[in-house]
Amino acid sequence: MKQLFKILQNDFRGVFLAVILGTLTVVSSVGLFATSAYLISKAALKPLAYTLTLTIVGVRFFGLSRAVFRYLERYFSHKTTFNFLAEIRKFFYEEVEPKSPAIFQKARSTDLLSRMVADVESLQNFFLRAVYPYLVILWVLILVGIFLWRFSFWFSFLLFSGFIIAALFLPVFLGKKSLEFTKKYRTKRAFLANGLGELILGYIDLKTTNSLEEKVSGLQKLSQKLIALRKMAANLTALSDSSVLFLSHFSGFLALILAVYLSSQGKLSGVLIALVVLVVQTSFEAVFPAAAARQYWEESKESARRIFSILNEPPQVIEGAGRTNLPGEFSLEFKKVTLIYPGNVEPSLKDVSFFLKEGQKIALVGPSGSGKSSILKLLLRFYDYEGEIFLGGEELKTFSPEAVRTLFGVVSQESFIFNTTLEENLRIAKPEALEEELLAVLEKVKLSHLKLSFEVGERGERLSGGERQRLLIARLLLKNAPIWLLDEPTTGLDSITEKEVLDNIWEVAGDKTLVYITHRLRGLEKMDEILVMDRGEIKEKLNFVEFKKRYLNHDGG
Ligand SMILES: Nc1ncnc2c1ncn2[C@@H]1O[C@H](COP(=O)(O)OP(=O)(O)O)[C@@H](O)[C@H]1O
Ligand SMILES: [Mg+2]
Structure with a gap:
């Protein structure tokens, strides 16, 4: 909540203006009734026409100003609300962006995103329906209170007491109850839905055991509740609602008694009685929105709690920190690296050590879940680790994560093909590439039969499986990063196409440093070393000849 108020403060001017206008709207209403009351009372005394003229002008003025202020108040309070929402979105984005790799790794779902969006969205009620009404109430109370004080302290006191009951006591008391009801209602409704489902699914069992009646009457009771x-x-x-209305009239009634009494004592002129009564009564216009304010307040609190619990989670890796001058040499070394994912107890990588010279090519093989992709995630700095990783002989953590990522060309199962042209899909890797360059790359990955303007369809559905993977390799070539990380780059391909694509990769990879991750045992002939992983550990480091002896039968299959 503190953080919300801080954000609200940024648009102090807007809040100020909205509150002033909101207050003026109510004050105009009060003024309208007050001058009307005065006019009627005064007219009864048959005064000179010109004394009435002024009052008539007053009535006209307040009548008009009420409408104008109401319009402006709506305009500015909503404008402030939308500004506030924009600020929240900006704030949220700036906070979430550096943590996004970790957040989205953890909950790889659009569900999380849509929940966060809904929560941010619901905060628009925070200012407009929870905070703003109270600020207006406060100002109306102050202004009208001072005005009434001129006639008698007791009028102000009456107004004050009425406001306290209507704006504080009632919403707190009734709001609590209605929150209780909402909660009870939700759980009971879930029970009912569940029960009905069971009734249908278990119909035969209920029928044959003669317990159908009982079940049905139970559900009926629940439904009655x-x-x-x-x-x-x-x-x-x-x-x-009626309590506030009652309070408004009751306060008016008390004011009437008080005014009559004061008038009989000669302390208040008789023409002012109606004025004072109506001023007290109409001021309650400001209090009506307070009834709902508490509900909105609670809802905003919930949303804010959820949002900030995501934001306040310490980031795994602090983006933006670290040096940006990258090493000139691209060897990779893991030294006793251990990774425990946040929230996990068991390590997903245990004391992993290996060394990869610049230009070398290694494969990481092992069953699914053995920790292969985790190695890639560490290199890309999505998670922190224990132990040491060296890039060109220097600790990976000392570099800025963004800078480090420029060194890696990645193809993984999650690589995405956008629903646009082949050209656009290629330019993601190198926006400034010349057309000749794009065509040359297509040639290299054997996609030159396709036009650059070819629309690839959703997720590249108009391409064959092999073509899709080739498109991803074309991106690698365009980005031209010194180290390639290939995580199961041939997923979903039949073995003939897989071989073609892999051959193509080895052909174009040249002297790149390369880590090839796969759970299959084929296609590893070109590897300098093969690391066999199991349950987060490296079991063996073999060259291809040894690997073939141990793991492949003679025909290599
Ligand atoms: N973001 C994550 N949070 C928690 N556990 C994870 C996460 N990613 C992977 N794991 C766990 O780490 C282990 C290794 O996963 P992974 O490296 O993806 O294996 P592989 O790529 O070899 O199939 C698995 O047991 C998996 O459940
Ligand atoms: Mg994997």
């Missing part, structure tokens, strides 16, 4: 709860909630809303 739900209806009762709904009724109570509706009654509560009605009660809250």
